[in-house]
Each structure stands twice: as structure tokens, then as C-alpha cells.
Amino acid sequence: MIRLKDRPITPKKLGLPAAKRAKKKLHDLIARSERPKEKDFNSSVWGDKRVKSSLHKFHKGKCCYCERKRDNGAEIDVEHYRPKGEIKEVSKIGYWWLAYEWTNLFMACKKCNGAKLSKFPLLANGVRALKPSSPLNKENPLFPNPENEEVENLFWWRFDPELKMAILLPQDERAFRIIKELDLNSPNLVKQRGSILEGLIDIARSMDKAFIMRQEVEHWSERIFEETKPDNEFASMRRCFFIDRGFRSQVCKD
Numbered sequence: 728m729i730r731l732k733d734r735p736i737t738p739k740k741l742g743l744p745a746a747k748r749a750k751k752k753l754h755d756l757i758a759r760s761e762r763p764k765e766k767d768f769n770s771s772v773w774g775d776k777r778v779k780s781s782l783h784k785f786h787k788g789k790c791c792y793c794e795r796k797r798d799n800g801a802e803i804d805v806e807h808y809r810p811k812g813e814i815k816e817v818s819k820i821g822y823w824w825l826a827y828e829w830t831n832l833f834m835a836c837k838k839c840n841g842a843k844l845s846k847f848p849l850l851a852n853g854v855r856a857l858k859p860s861s862p863l864n865k866e867n868p869l870f871p872n873p874e875n876e877e878v879e880n881l882f883w884w885r886f887d888p889e890l891k892m893a894i895l896l897p898q899d900e901r902a903f904r905i906i907k908e909l910d911l912n913s914p915n916l917v918k919q920r921g922s923i924l925e926g927l928i929d930i931a932r933s934m935d936k937a938f939i940m941r942q943e944v945e946h947w948s949e950r951i952f953e954e955t956k957p958d959n960e961f962a963s964m965r966r967c968f969f970i971d972r973g974f975r976s977q978v979c980k981d
């Protein structure tokens with residue numbers, strides 16, 4: 728997971744009459760004390776091509792949770808950070824008023840979205856927002872908002888180059904639960920991340936050598952910087968790898 732920066736401006740689609748009608752429909756249902764069901768949400772609003780491509784750009788083409796690269800248009804889910812339809816832990820009514828809210832929309836792969844679904848547990852002292860007037864900043868959610876939190880600080884990594892495995896490690900109890908709930912150490916993910924280790928090790932060795940020989944230091948510094956830019960797949964893992972090897976100052980901080 729890596730912090731997402733520079734959210735693009737709200738796509739036009741979310742302010743068009745169709746979106747306004749969709750929002751009004753939900754308000755009307757709630758006013759009649761009815762529970763909005765799946766069919767009462769208009770997925771063509773947030774599922775619009777331009778909304779998706781805006782999210783794709785914002786996420787640098789990666790799932791906001793596992794950082795796997797996703798093709799625009801294929802295997803992308805628009806993720807409601809706060810679930811719209813229901814909250815698994817408490818009720819059949821979710822954060823319906825945030826269904827079309829730009830800042831509640833992210834991009835996730837089907838696997839992560841499937842793991843999260845309607846889960847939105849709060850940590851101790853969190854006060855659940857159950858209506859539009861409730862403050863969201865009192866909730867203290869388990870899941871980090873990838874835009875508002877330094878998510879990289881929650882985790883560390885263990886690398887096993889021989890077995891080609893990269894395992895995400897929790898820094899605390901909360902991070903432990905996040906890894907478990909989102910299945911961020913699934914065998915496939917551990918393997919996919921591990922498959923790039925060899926290339927990183929080669930660069931780190933070349934950098935070590937460059938320092939000793941006092942040549943090509945700039946070239947290899949630049950390589951590490953490029954490898955750790957946020958648009959790379961598994962950028963948070965790459966950063967930790969090079970920091971671990973003593974190259975913190977070469978790592979991209981964006």
C-alpha cells in the first residue's frame with residue numbers, strides 16, 4: 728500500500744443530472760424509512776468510463792490495497808472506501824450518502840474488493856457515522872484511507888530471495904488485522920512480489936560495487952530512484968528493500 732497523492736478534480740459525470748437524480752432517490756428512500764437496496768444505486772454513475780480512467784490515473788494504474796498493476800477497463804473495480812449498501816459489522820444500511828462522493832471512490836482489483844466488500848470495522852473509541860450529518864473524522868476506521876494516511880508506515884517487509892518471497896509485516900496490531908482482512912499475504916501476492924526480488928538485488932549489488940569502485944554511483948543512484956517511483960508495481964515494497972540495504976537517500980520519496 729502506498730499513499731495516493733493529487734486526486735484529479737471531480738469527474739463531470741458525478742455532477743450531471745443522472746447523478747443528482749440517483750442521490751435524490753436515496754434521500755427519498757431514507758425519508759420514507761426504507762433501506763436502499765442494491766438496485767437503488769446507479770452503478771453507471773461511478774462505473775462511467777471517465778470516472779474509471781480518472782481513478783486509474785490517480786492510482787497510477789494500481790490497486791489501492793495490493794499495488795498490483797491493473798489495465799484500464801479490465802479487472803478494475805470502483806471501490807467505495809466506506810461501503811454504500813451495508814456495513815457488515817453493524818447494519819443493513821451503509822454509507823448510502825457517500826455512494827457518488829468522489830473522495831469515497833478508489834480503484835481496487837477484484838481480489839481486494841472481494842476481500843473487503845461491506846466490511847468497515849472501527850477501532851476502539853471510533854464513533855460510527857450513521858447519517859449524512861454525522862462526522863466521519865470520529866470513526867477511527869481499521870482500514871486506512873490510502874489518500875489521507877501515511878499507509879507505508881503501517882508495514883514493513885521480509886524478503887526471502889531464495890524462495891522468491893516478499894512478505895508484508897505488520898508494525899502493530901491494527902496492521903496485522905489489515906493484512907488478514909484484505910489477504911495481503913496471499914500465496915499469489917507473496918509470489919508475484921517475490922518475482923521482482925532478483926532484479927532489485929542486482930541493482931543493490933551494483934550500487935554497492937559502485938560505491939566501492941567510486942564509479943557509476945550517479946547512474947545506480949538514478950536506477951534506484953526510478954525503481955522506487957510510485958508508479959511502479961509494489962513501490963512500497965521496492966522502497967523498503969532499498970532502505971533495508973542502506974540506500975534510503977536514493978529512494979524516491981514521492
Ligand SMILES: [Zn+2]
Binds near residue numbers: 791792794836837840
Ligand atoms: Zn488489490
